[in-house]
Amino acid sequence: MAKEGSGSILQFAPLQSSVDEGFWHRLSSLKLNKFGIDDSPIPISGFYAPCSHPQVSNHLTLLAESLLSDSNDESTMPSVIRGNRNRCSVPGILYNTNTMEGFHALDKQGLLKAEAMKIWEDIHSGKAVEDCAVLSRVLLISFADLKKWNFHYWFAFPALALDPPATLVDLRPASQWFTLEEAESVSTACNEWRNSSVTADVPFFLVSIGSDSHAAVRHLKDLEACQRDGQKLLFAFYDPCHLPNNPGWPLRNFLALISARWNLKTVRFLCYRENRGFADLNLSLVGEALITVQQGWREQQSVPNAVGWELNKGRKVPRCINLAKSMDPTRLAISAADLNLKLMRWRALPSLNLEILFSLKCLLLGAGTLGCQVARMLMAWGVRRITLLDNGRVAMSNPLRQSLYTLDDCHNGGDFKATAAVRSLQRIFPAVEAEGIVMAIPMPGHPVSSQEEKSVLEDCKRLNDLIDSHDVIFLLTDTRESRWLPTLLCANRNKITITAALGFDSFLVMRHGPGPFNSIPNLKAETEDSLAAGMDNLVLTNTDGQHRLGCYFCNDVVAPTDSTSNRMLDQQCTVTRPGLAPIASALAVELLVGILHHPNGIFAEAEIANSSSGGNFELPLGILPHQIRGSLPHFQQMTLLGHSSNSCTACCSTVVSEYRKRGMQFILQAINHPTYLEDVTGLTELMRSANSFQLDWDDDIEVADDECVEL
């Protein structure tokens, strides 16, 4: 489109800024490691290139390389920023303030004038002719809030304002101004200029065309020679703008140079633009501008006015960008972890329910060898909400086997395990929501005095509340009797409960069956909430011993008693083979994930592993056993099934209803009177009648749990 007419003011399309996120990253790094509170101006280099797309203008870009390299960086970035055909260097300066108030208080007009002054001086000294890159400059003011990763900034591209402004006589696509031969020659000459590493980043040049239509591209300093030749002369520049009716911003200072240095009043210019790396004379523009003699421009002292602050969507306000997502290390850790789990889902397990894992609340009773490993495995599966309960302190021998602790946790008698564990989890993955509870679990067979009664009852209540407010409970303590109360409370509330217990060279991992009072067993347990809701409309159908899977105590015929006193010292701190805890913990968490993906959840029937099942499973995660017992000496593992017992001291209907009727008094009685539980469940009766037959029970008992203690 040809635009003719006299007197219309030549309007330039402003440069647009674009800041690569790497620039802010390097600035933050420099600020933190090198500059500190020093807010002296920082030299920067902007980059731009001629327009390469008919619909999109090129921006003036700041990259990480725009800043001097961090002295702590191992990169071998050269200190002098060399341009290439895609990057013309624009010298510039950055004023980064330490506060928001400082940002507002900057004298913006003053700073703009100072940069304009540098261009003015370069024009008059001749430097702009020698090294024309200095005709464009970039001024950036910023405030980097490194706590919230908010970057406030404002660009200015200083331009010397002609007063009165230049007028546009003509503007049209270059292909319409040149003859066909001239156009071809100009394209060839420009492409050569662009392909040579010496001139590729020289953004202002001359195009002179002889009477033979042969075009030559020359440096600015050859102007006098070109003028003597009397050939057609165009002042050319790399134009980042794509608009058909406006030249780009760099022409402003170019015209200022031409007027001030060479006193030309008519200027024929070429806005050089490209397409796919080659000169595009349809996109490029040729125009003619008229410059009125500027008052006092030949003298260096009078500095013209400067304009150039960038608008933000048409408004004179700074810009702000928040980069927390890509710069905050915690956020990066979260997105990396999420991506990892999603990969598992995409690649191998499309039915993986990550949402249920993310929202799950797990309570770990015990923060020892088992607790530490279970916590880590849960985090690896994407579980973020973990509570650890333990009343012990980290001992010197613990860090070797309890994977969340280090020697630092052992000083001054040792930190509380629950607290140290939470700290450790947060160091591994800052987004974890971990809580530590320092508390002892009340145990039957460890009677309490009347003074202690009140606090023990409070602990019971607290444990009950904790179990209520979590979805899954792991029993990972080091005694049998400490598992009793949690088992009862979980059975009462129908919570998913997983037990892991260690012998010297054997382990047990099992999931408890549902409690004795529950709704129809073929519930679809989508979420734990629906299970809890199921609990509320209880039908007192006692499904004891029929299809309900057993708990940890269901196979016992003795009530849990004090297993720790009256033992030899070496039996009190029992040692297990170190490999057992990681194996058992890992299986415990995998078992949980299996439950969560089973349509019946806690009500899922038990399956046994057998060689005939091969590789085909009904459910993508495989079978869901009830119990896994492993033996290290044999490197063997068995899956077992045990139904609930009518006489179970922890989960039978008798016990649970007693608890519901009498609450804490019942608990207290069980704690203080060792035989009470056996009486209540009828175990006492059972044993009396059994003893009269004088059978040897020991062989038939599967459980050797009284030897299952952990270090």
Add this chain to the structure above:
Amino acid sequence: MQKEDIDQISQIDTREEETCCSRNEDVLDDATLVQSNHHELHYCDFHIVYSSTFRVPVLYFRAYCSDGRPLPLDEIEKELPACASKELSKKKWTFITQEEHPYLKRPWYKLHPCGTAEWMKLLFLSDTANPKFEVVLELYLLSWFSVVGQVFGLRFYFKISN
């Protein structure tokens, strides 16, 4: 044109607010074109980087808005041409991970290279003619790109020069 003092700026948060007027200062002049349309552009950068672990080229990419704000993967996928996103979901060797760019040290996404060597072998095995080593070398990157480019709906234009 209203001239406003840019030195006086009222409360700034991530939503910009107008300045209040005080002194008259030239911010814009008549020679500045004021554009009314502000298109939101998304940019996507692709880098081809050699992986010494897998000994194959790897396609790294990232996307961002014109203000530099990075675009997350789910937004990038929304903008892929329909045929390309199908490729992504069905082919087992085109999954995306986020990793630190080996030179720029910033988080970029990449198409994981673990399957590349295998399917590149298939591509070359299927060619019954026995090409010269130099030809194979030239063709390697083109062939590689013809596969991974599909994921993004990219096509490769090239001029065969003598």
